[in-house]
Amino acid sequence: MIANCPIKTAKFNYDSIFEARIEELKREGRYRYFLDVNKSAQHFPKFFYADQRGDKKSAINWCSNDYLCMSVHEEVISKLSYAAHRSGAGSSGTRNISGTTNFHRELENTLAELHEKESALLFNGAYLANLTAISTLGKILPNCAILSDERNHASIIEGVKASGCEKFVFHHNDLGHLQQILAQVEISRPKIIVFESVYSMNGNISPIAEIVKLAKQYNALTYIDEVHAVGLYGERGAGLASTLAVKDQVDVINGTLAKGYGVIGGYIAAKQSIIDTVRSFGSGFIFTTSLPPAVCSAANRSIQILMTDKTIRPRYWEKVLEFRAFLNENGIKFLPNHSHITSVPIGDSQRCKKISDRLLKEFEIYIQPINYPTVQRGEECLRITLTMRHETRDMFYLAKSLKTVLNESA
Ligand SMILES: Cc1ncc(COP(=O)(O)O)c(C=O)c1O
Missing domain, CATH: 3.90.1150.10 (Aspartate Aminotransferase, domain 1)
Structure with missing residues (x-):
């Protein structure tokens, strides 16, 4: 038998807390009304x-x-439909437990080739890719410091938080401030500079080459979010870093399959040791069902089209x-x-x-x-x-x- 609750104080009012927060949003005109498109x-x-x-x-x-209207491209839709009929609607497994199909492998190979990196790793979205990759690398590297642009996307901010690393925020696209911070951190300490190539809201482009140069000078890794650039920039749509002489020196590239490529999913591309580390230790990669094979097939076609059609x-x-x-x-x-x-x-x-x-x-x-x-x-x-x-x-x-x-x- 459950004993009567002896505490006589008023019960906690959960609803009032939620309602008050929502009211506040409405008052400020920030409540999110969705339009059913x-x-x-x-x-x-x-x-x-x-x-x-x-x-x-x-x-x-x-x-x-x-x-680029790839979500409504006939060939992309055909691939989605064909592969769904062949392989089913979902993968029904994590990557480790029956959720890696030939479609996943082919797409990762295409992404590695696109970015001219040794390897690539798929996630269910670029948000998850940022969160998982940044937090995993930050946790694995001992006493790592993360230097993050002040305008970085929420997924990067969450990744940095989850890494538990000491965080240094540099002013938006400010090389002087970045260098000042780099100079303060001991040279022997591992460091990751995290930034975007195209900032999604103000459309600013970052000084990628200069950031990479500073990273080399201070022995830091570079992690670039190219979510709003892939498909749109570069000879083959590989993003802004691909247009620069320093392209080989960018350590990790993050991209999405949902915007320029019009489908869904995210990824990182990097050298094999980095990819294998995130693949082996990244919770947001390991413990979730993989993308549907048909989605991988459609995204692969979309990338191929944008790689070849100039x-x-x-x-x-x-x-x-x-x-x-x-x-x-x-x-x-x-x-x-x-x-x-x-x-x-x-x-x-x-x-x-x-x-x-x-x-x-x-x-x-x-x-x-x-x-x-x-x-x-x-x-x-x-x-x-x-x-x-x-x-x-x-x-x-x-x-x-x-x-x-x-x-x-x-
Ligand atoms: C800069 C940036 N990074 C990452 C993401 C997350 O991408 P995805 O929609 O594939 O999860 C977004 C999406 O809005 C973004 O703007």
Whole structure:
């Protein structure tokens, strides 16, 4: 028999804690309302949705990361469908326990070849790849110090936390500050510099060659997140590091199969000893069911297409320039950068949400507002992503509509 609880104090009110936190988000205009996008491979970037009254509506998606439209590429879809019929819907096992198929192996070989590294390792997403690889390497290297750019993605921040290592945060893309920190850490101590090639929200590109040079000088490893660069940059889509003379000296490359490649999954590519270490000790790799074989097959095809078709990237860059010219013509200020990501600063979460709502309701334009903690407070923005299927008329219409809404909300 269970004895009556002798404690007479008031019971803890769980609901009040959760509700208060959610209320706070709503008050600040940071509550995340999802739009149920009824995606159409045929009509992308146009999609369909039901508004609050249940009425059927359509809009143009301006915030998808399917930059090159590989998620709707016929050959990629065919591979997915063919391999699913051949191998089933899922792998039903961790990599170690029956979850490694020939599709996983082939994809890892392709990734190693793409990045000209000895080996590659697949994860269920690049978030998990960052979290697992950074924490594992940080735990294995004795007394390791991790130097991390202040604008690094949440998955990197979580990886650094989970490593238990001493962390040094350097100012965004600031080589002087990075060097200052490097000089403070004993040269004999293991160090990892973690940074991104294209920062996802402001679109800034990092000084990769200079960071690698500093790393060599101070005997540090380099770990680069190329999530927003793979597929889009480089002769074969291998990312920004691949365009540089120092490409062989970048120790670990992290990438996704979900954005430029349009499917799902993440990976790291590095020398065999690093890959084998993460494969053997990384909890987020070992203890989870592997990607479905069909997904691997589709991602492999997507990479192969972007490795061999040299016409896609130049056509995409032409579009980026054309789009930015329309924004300039309409006086719309966006953050200056040399990447494909166009961020229009708003600087206030409530206003950001209002603008986004109005664009959707009145102009059939979908741009999700970007608020804290995805960006720092005061840096709320509209992050606009162009895809291969956006036409000149779409760009023109977006620029005109943005001009109207921004002016009226000033
Ligand atoms: C810079 C960066 N790294 C990692 C990730 C995680 O990638 P994935 O969606 O494959 O988990 C993202 C995704 O948004 C990202 O922007």
